[in-house]
Amino acid sequence: MEPSASEPTLCGKSAGQVMAEITRFHGFPAPGVMIGAFMVDWAQEWIGRKTEADAIVETRRCLPDAVQILTPCTLGNGWLRVLDWDRFALTLYDRVDRRGVRVWLDAGKAAAFPEVQGWFLKHIAKRELPLDVLLKTIVEARRAVLSCREVVVTDFLRRPKKQSVGICPGCGEAFDPRAGDRCRGCCQGAYFEYR
């Protein structure tokens, strides 16, 4: 279905289609993932939709799912790298020349859309801001709440493939010997107790 003239397209899909995909994958139409969709769309347009891009996301909240829904990059295939920095920003870049763009939700620009700013800076309590009102404002705002700049990526590039596999003397499980004598799990301590 062609999106109507008044409805924005995001990576070639209508906003409604994107919201349905967010609901299916993320569990509900999260405002953060929807803003992330506009961020991915802008970044893709800037670097060229045909560029095979890797992605770096600067928060674990919401944004990784926008990238995983709208690009070929997933956490498991290694094309998406997630930094736990709590900054609402992402970078798409060409893995060959490391050039790309960084897009972020700009708190200053969001002032023109009080619902978006109030949600982003937690100035408005959830119960006072109905989800449908917030989502409508996000779709109206489109890129007006975002900033975008060209970058060259210098770190967190895709790491080299594993060369060999060892058996950890601590837990008896397979691990990457580049970690040292024991696996990182044994070095850092378990997060579980066997029952």
Next chain:
Amino acid sequence: MEPSASEPTLCGKSAGQVMAEITRFHGFPAPGVMIGAFMVDWAQEWIGRKTEADAIVETRRCLPDAVQILTPCTLGNGWLRVLDWDRFALTLYDRVDRRGVRVWLDAGKAAAFPEVQGWFLKHIAKRELPLDVLLKTIVEARRAVLSCREVVVTDFLRRPKKQSVGICPGCGEAFDPRAGDRCRGCCQGAYFEYR
């Protein structure tokens, strides 16, 4: 379509359906994601398919995508936690009582399936092990290459929700003030240079 009697079901889907979903999301029918699908299926069966489970995965390679494809847990919605420990293991657990199961690809058991063991321990070069042969063996092996134990999760539980948002004096972007005076991005150094 009902899966045939000879074809295993994974989380209520046929192996063929699961492989198609892996291809769509991950980019190709990766052996690691397919083994991950059997791991998720076993863990879900053990804790009960109706339990609202959180997930912890002990490697960034492949396994996070099996969880994201077959459960409601995604990185962006916070129900999936990914540890960069390079151990091919995952835990599904009830977020209320923290009880669950840990499932891992067992290098010892894999000896009965030389293709799986050769791939897992990198004893067989990729060019000498056709993908379709490996995938066929993985589907034949099912749970015979896996181990599973009940656990209580003691760490890496879901973190508390953000309480407030500040503006970082370093970069001017929004951040979680629990990080300190400046955001983690400013503390750790940028991974990019603006052009």
